[in-house]
Amino acid sequence: MxxxxxxxxxxxxxxxxxxxxxxxxxxxxxxxxxxxxxxxxxxxxxxxxxxxxxxxxxxxxxxxxxxxxxxxxxxxxxxxxxxxxxxxxxxxxxxxxxxxxxxxxxILSAILSTEEKERWRFSKELHDGLGPLLSSTKMSLTALKKDELSQYNNDIVNNTLYVLEEAIRSLREVSNNLSPHTLTDFGLARATQNFINRSTKGSDIEIKFSTNLKKERFDTEVEVILYRVICELINNSLKHAQCSNITLKLFYENSIIFINYKDDGKGFNPQAVMDVGMGLSNINSRISSLKGQCEIVSSPDNGMYTNITVDISNNERGKI
Ligand SMILES: Nc1ncnc2c1ncn2[C@@H]1O[C@H](COP(=O)(O)OP(=O)(O)O)[C@@H](O)[C@H]1O
Ligand SMILES: [Mg+2]
Structure with a gap:
């Protein structure tokens, strides 16, 4: 049965x-x-x-x-x-x-390059469009100042000139943040140094930056991505880490670009913060779009350490 x-x-x-x-x-x-x-x-x-x-x-x-x-x-x-x-x-x-x-x-690479192209277009529009208009207004006002003016009118002109200068300065800053001219003109090392100078102005935090890059230039996509990654790492340390020292090494050898980044701040758990903001996940996706490797090591009270390697011979266009 x-x-x-x-x-x-x-x-x-x-x-x-x-x-x-x-x-x-x-x-x-x-x-x-x-x-x-x-x-x-x-x-x-x-x-x-x-x-x-x-x-x-x-x-x-x-x-x-x-x-x-x-x-x-x-x-x-x-x-x-x-x-x-x-x-x-x-x-x-x-x-x-x-x-x-x-x-x-x-797809990721196309998104990133479209984003960069838009930033560049917008930055150029500001710099070449609005910039000259503000400058010629300033020239006219300066010319007006040469005439005999009453104290009241003179104060108004001086005040307007001051506001105009502020506007020109902030326009330059916005345009530069959108698409750094130093990066386009002088390359990664110089643009990084510029960014460090600007971000640590008036702060106690010391950034030790060393590089063996001199006049080497890489494909714009490689330079822009690495620059954005470096900026995000520095911004994160300044914003979240409460650190006093940052070390950044940028080296190029045998067609590989190495970035070693370290801060001595309060550290964090990389797994736990992946969904907190876009910064860290953008770093990972940007580096992977260059077929590079990115390792972010950190734990509470132990600062953070990042090791990035990008083999530019893996990319369609590398060193130029
Ligand atoms: N260098 C750092 N030191 C301490 N905490 C950090 C550091 N970098 C990132 N973090 C932590 O990881 C979180 C996510 O960072 P991120 O993805 O860049 O987003 P956001 O900067 O917009 O907060 C931060 O909110 C912060 O808590
Ligand atoms: Mg961030």
Whole structure:
């Protein structure tokens, strides 16, 4: 009795497995392995049916031995050959995962470069459009000052000149933040030094910056991304770390750019803060768009340490 139930159960399960294999045949675009598995599972179900019929039917009824031998052999051959074809499915999965990762990187890279182009366009518009207008207004006002003016009018002109100078200075700053002219004109090392000078003005924090970069220039995309990453690291230390010392090393050797960054601040748990802001995750995605490596090491009370390497020979355009 138990054997009968077991045989019935195995027939039902095998038929379900046959249906699943047929479905997988369609999903895997008629991969040969699933067709072979379907045949093997069907012939196994037939074998179980034969055994069941023998068990419940006339005791003298005997199914031909050939029936079982043929089905058994078909099952073995189909399973054995099917396994070889399954390998092809895994190869295809690996290839499609690789293509997906490449596409994601390309999309990210396109987003970053569009963002940079927009920043550059906006910065140029401010610098070349609004800048000269403000400067010529200042010139006219300065000319007006040469005339004999009443004390009251003179005060108004002086005040307007002061406000205009502030506006020109802040326009230059905004335009420079949007797209640093030093980076475009003089490269990564000089732009980094400029940024350090501007950010530590009037602060007690000391940034020790060392580099072996002289006049080397890299592709604009590489320079802009690394500059933005360095700025974010420095801004984070100034904003969150309560540190007193920052060390930044920027080195270039054998077509690899190394950035070592360290602060002696209060540290943080990198896993716990990944969703807090966009800064750290942007660093990771920017570096990965250059096919580089980025490691952020930190723990509470132990400061933070970042090691970044970018092999520019991995990038379509590297050193120029
Ligand atoms: N150098 C650092 N020292 C201490 N904490 C930091 C440092 N850098 C980042 N953090 C922590 O990680 C969080 C996330 O940083 P980030 O992604 O740059 O976002 P945001 O700067 O906008 O807060 C910060 O809010 C801060 O708590
Ligand atoms: Mg930040």
């Amino acid at each position: 138990v054997l009968k139930i077991l045989l019935l159960l195995s027939i039902i399960l095998q038929l379900i497995a046959v249906l699943t294999a047929i479905k997988l045949t369609k999903i895997t675009k008629f991969n040969f392995s699933w067709m072979l598995f379907t045949i093997a599972l069907t012939s196994m179900a037939f074998m179980r049916c034969g055994e069941y019929l023998q068990l419940v039917g006339d005791k003298n009824m005997k199914l031909p031995t050939d029936f079982f031998v043929w089905l058994g052999a078909t099952t073995s051959v189909c399973f054995a050959v099917g396994v070889f074809f399954v390998k092809k499915i895994f190869n295809n999965i690996t290839i499609s995962n690789h293509i997906k990762a490449q596409t994601e990187k390309r």
